[in-house]
Amino acid sequence: MEGQCGDPFATTWRRLDGIDALRGLAILLVLLNHVNMRLFLSHIAYGTALPGLLFSTLVWNGQAGVQIFFAISGFLITVTSVRRWTELSRVSVIDFYRIRFARIVPLLLLLLVVLSILDLIHAHNYVISARTGGLSSALQAALTFRINVLEARKGYLPGSWDVLWSLSVEETFYLCFPVVCWAVGRRKCLFVAALLTFVVLGPIARAVLDHGNEVWYEYSYLGGMDAIALGVLTGMIFSFAGFERFPFRLVGLSGIALIALSLVFRRVPALVHTGLEMSILAIGTCLLMTASARSGWRSPTVLRPLLNLGRRSYEIYLTHMFVVFALFDLFLKCGQPGYGILPLFLAVIVAAGALGTVTARVYSEPVNEMLRARWRRDRNGVAVERSAQSTVEG
Numbered sequence: 320m321e322g323q324c325g326d327p328f329a330t331t332w333r334r335l336d337g338i339d340a341l342r343g344l345a346i347l348l349v350l351l352n353h354v355n356m357r358l359f360l361s362h363i364a365y366g367t368a369l370p371g372l373l374f375s376t377l378v379w380n381g382q383a384g385v386q387i388f389f390a391i392s393g394f395l396i397t398v399t400s401v402r403r404w405t406e407l408s409r410v411s412v413i414d415f416y417r418i419r420f421a422r423i424v425p426l427l428l429l430l431l432v433v434l435s436i437l438d439l440i441h442a443h444n445y446v447i448s449a450r451t452g453g454l455s456s457a458l459q460a461a462l463t464f465r466i467n468v469l470e471a472r473k474g475y476l477p478g479s480w481d482v483l484w485s486l487s488v489e490e491t492f493y494l495c496f497p498v499v500c501w502a503v504g505r506r507k508c509l510f511v512a513a514l515l516t517f518v519v520l521g522p523i524a525r526a527v528l529d530h531g532n533e534v535w536y537e538y539s540y541l542g543g544m545d546a547i548a549l550g551v552l553t554g555m556i557f558s559f560a561g562f563e564r565f566p567f568r569l570v571g572l573s574g575i576a577l578i579a580l581s582l583v584f585r586r587v588p589a590l591v592h593t594g595l596e597m598s599i600l601a602i603g604t605c606l607l608m609t610a611s612a613r614s615g616w617r618s619p620t621v622l623r624p625l626l627n628l629g630r631r632s633y634e635i636y637l638t639h640m641f642v643v644f645a646l647f648d649l650f651l652k653c654g655q656p657g658y659g660i661l662p663l664f665l666a667v668i669v670a671a672g673a674l675g676t677v678t679a680r681v682y683s684e685p686v687n688e689m690l691r692a693r694w695r696r697d698r699n700g701v702a703v704e705r706s707a708q709s710t711v712e713g
Contacts, residue, residue, distance in 0.1 A: 327403040327404070327415075334630070336626060337607065338391060338608060338611070338612065338629070341391060341608065341629065342387075342632040343624075343626055343628040343629030344384070344625065344629075345387040345388050345391070346628050346639075347628060348582075351668075352381025352382075353640065353643050354667050361651070365657065372583055385543070386604075388632070389485075389547045389601070391604065392547060393551040393552075394608050395554070396551070397550070397553075397554025398554045398558055400496075400497075401558040406504065408501065409504070410497045410500040410501060415493075416497065417690070417691075418691070421691050421694075425682070425683060425687070426633070426686075430637050434479055435458065438454045443648075444477060445644075446477065447477060451469065461483050464486065464490045465487055466480065466486070466487045467488065467539065471538060479641065488543040488547075489547070491540055515552075517545055518548050518549055521541060521548075524541035525596075526593055528541065542594075545597070545601060546601035549598075550601070550604075550605060550608075552605075553605040565613055567610045568614075573606050574602075574605070574608075577600070577602055578603040578604060624672075627672065627676075631672065631678075631679050634674075634679045635672060635675030639674070642671040646666050646667050650663050
C-alpha cells in the first residue's frame with residue numbers, strides 16, 4: 320500500500336478481474352433493460368418463448384445493475400483511499416475532490432453540452448418537455464446532482480438525461496465521504512455506526528419513504544446509499560482485517576448465489592414491500608468482491624468481453640443511450656421485424672461497448688491523466704517550496 324507520502328494522483332494500481340466482471344454484469348443489465356424499455360414503450364411484444372422468470376431476469380434488471388455499481392463504488396473508493404493515504408482519517412479532502420473531478424466531470428460536461436445542443440435543435444428523443452422544466456432545469460439539476468429529485472417531482476427526462484439520476488446519488492456520496500473520513504475517521508466505531516445507519520435506512524427508504532412515488536422508490540438518495548455503505552464497510556474489512564484463513568471459495572459462492580437469487584426473485588412481494596431486494600443484491604456483490612479480490616481470481620478467456628465492458632463502464636453508461644436510440648430507430652424503419660429483436664440487443668451491446676471504448680481512449684482517459692499530472696506538478700511544487708522555505712528559516 321502507498322503511505323501518506325505516496326502520490327495520491329497515481330493511477331497504476333493493478334485491476335481486479337472480479338470487480339471488472341461485476342461492472343460488466345452491471346452495465347450489461349442496464350443495456351438490456353434500456354433496449355427492452357424501447358420495445359415495451361412501443362408495444363412490441365417479444366420473449367414469449369422464454370420462461371417468465373428468465374425473461375424478466377434478463378431484461379428488467381437495470382435498477383439492479385445500478386445497485387451493483389453503487390456497492391462497487393463504495394468498495395473501491397474506500398480501498399483506494401486507504402492505499403493513497405494509509406488511514407481514512409488522513410484523506411486529503413482537496414486531493415480527493417480533484418481525483419474524482421478528473422475522472423467524472425470532464426465526460427459529464429461534454430455529455431451535457433451535446434445533450435443541450437440536441438435539445439436546442441429539437442432532435443428526436445432528446446427534447447426536454449416544458450412539463451419537466453425545460454433545458455435550464457435539467458442542466459441545473461445535473462450540475463447540482465438533483466436529477467433524481469427533478470424526475471421524482473416532475474416526471475422522467477429523455478433517456479440520455481435520465482441515466483444521470485445515479486450520478487446524483489453517487490456524487491452526493493463522493494462529496495460527503497472525505498469530509499466524514501477527516502471528521503470521524505479515527506473513531507472507527509462512530510464511522511461504522513454511521514455506515515450501518517445508512518444500511519438500515521436503505522430498505523426503509525424503498526419501502527416507506529417513497530410515499531408511493533414510483534420514481535423516488537428507485538431513485539432516492541437513501542435508496543442507493545445502503546449499497547454504497549455496504550461497499551465502504553467491505554472496503555474497510557478488506558483493507559484492515561487479516562485473511563489468513565479466509566474461506567474465499569465459500570464466500571464467493573455465497574455472493575454468486577445471493578446475486579443470482581436477487582436478479583431472479585427481485586420482484587417477490589415480500590422483498591419489495593420490505594425494501595430488502597436491493598440490500599440482498601448489494602450484500603452478494605460485496606461478498607463476491609471480497610472473495611475475488613483477496614483470492615486474486617483471474618478471469619477465464621470466455622469472460623473477457625464482459626471484463627472489457629466493465630473496464631469502460633462509466634463511459635458506456637453515460638453514452639449508451641445514443642446507441643440505443645439510433646439502433647432502435649433503425650429497427651423501426653426496417654419494419655420492426657421479429658427476427659431482428661435479438662440482433663438489436665446484440666448490436667446495442669457491441670456498439671455501446673465500442674462507443675464507450677473510443678470515448679475513454681480519445682477523451683476521458685487523456686483528460687483524466689492531464690488533470691492528474693497538472694495537479695501532481697502543483698502539489699510537488701508546493702512541497703518543494705515549503706521544503707526550501709523550511710531550510711532557509713532553519
